[in-house]
Amino acid sequence: MTGAQWLEKVGDAMKSLNYQGTVVFMKSGQIDTMKxxxxxxxxxxxxxxxxxxxxLREITRKSNEISCLYKETSQKTETRHPIDRSFIVNLPAAPARLDEQYLLAVAGQExxxxRPAQIVAVLPKDGLRYARKIWVDKASWLPLKVEVYGQEGNVLEQVLFTELDVDPANPPSDPEQAPVQDEHDTHQHVAQVEVFENSAFELKNWPAGFEKVFFIRNTMQQSKKTVEHLLISDGFSNVSVYFEEKGEKTIEGLRTLGPVNSFSRVIGKLQVTVLGEVPAETVEFVARGVALRDN
Structure with a gap:
């Protein structure tokens, strides 16, 4: 099978099987082990x-509804995301369509x-996205390990199953959280998807293979400022573009935190910030392509 066919099997398995295990997340020098x-x-x-x-916390996703309960403080946040996104790995719906942007190669076994795993290498054909490897369980087609690499080949992020139990016939208990008591501090964040063409901004250029996924407007609780958020993605890599009114202290230029790069610029009275787990060149390229829409 080709690399694209392996990843199509992975996507189907992740959406259809019942499974559980222990996962280690490693990112920006931090290690987090979770059930x-x-x-x-x-x-x-x-x-x-x-x-x-x-x-101690418990994070639950049901379709596109995400909640996080901090057990030590009883604080709970609830968010409705415009799209379903796995906690383990992002995959495009049709990997073969990205053959102009990525080489999807079958690269040995470990x-x-x-559990025996097939390695699938996701190798970008330009400098605008990160390479990654996905270790696929040969029995279930589930991803057992994912690594994201910087442009110099260093590991930026890793997700690793240390144990996995797959049982399609007998699913584990339903991952529903216990009802939140009245004394719990609950914050809800719900935003409706809107049409990006109604925004005062337009995006004149972005990397090939990226598509607009959603556009929403959020009102910040403390400042009451409206922040517009456009998400673009090639299926593996997501890039967020934020638009807001310029504050007293403006932010401009590049910032880096682990695998995440952001680039900010000011357009008139407005602040634009582009952020994502992509190379610095990519966020600057997208930010430079933002302009005010002609009315």
Missing amino acids: YQHTVRNGVESERLTSLNSP MIAM
């Missing part, structure tokens, strides 16, 4: 991450969590 659970009921996906170390 992971995935179920599918009546075609609806649910995921749950439960931390094993402080700060043992991960005592």
Whole structure:
């Protein structure tokens, strides 16, 4: 099979199987070990991450609804995301369509969590996105390990199953959180998807293979400022473009935090920030392509 065919199998397995295990997340020098659970009921996906170390928290996704409960403070946040996004790995719906942007190569086999795994290398054909490898369980087609690499070949991010239990016939318990008591501090964040053409901005250029995914407007609770958010993606890499009114202190130029780069610029009285797990060149390229829409 080709690399694209392997990844299509992975996408199908992630959306249809019931499985659970222990996952280690490594990013920006931080290591987080969590219990992971995935179920599918009546075609609806649910995921749950439960931390094993402080700060103790439980993160649940049911389709596109995400909630996070901090057990030590009883604070709970709820967010409705415009799209379904896995906690483990982002995959394009049709990997073969990205053959002009990525080489999807079958690259040997290894043992991960005592399970035979096929390595699929995702190699960009330009300098505008990161390379990655995905270790695929040969028995279930599930991703056992994911690594994202910087332009110099260094590991920027890793997700690793240390144990995995797959049982399509007998799903684990439903990952529903216990009802939140009245004394819990709950914050809800719900934004409706809007048409980007109604924005005062336009995006004149972005990397080939990227597409507009959604556009929303959020009102910040403290400042009451409206922040517009456009997400573009090539399926593997997501880039967010934020538009807001310029504050007293403006932010301009490049910032880097681990695998995440951001580039900010000011257009008149407005602040634009482009952020994503992509090379610095990419966020600057997108930011330079933002302009005010002609009325």
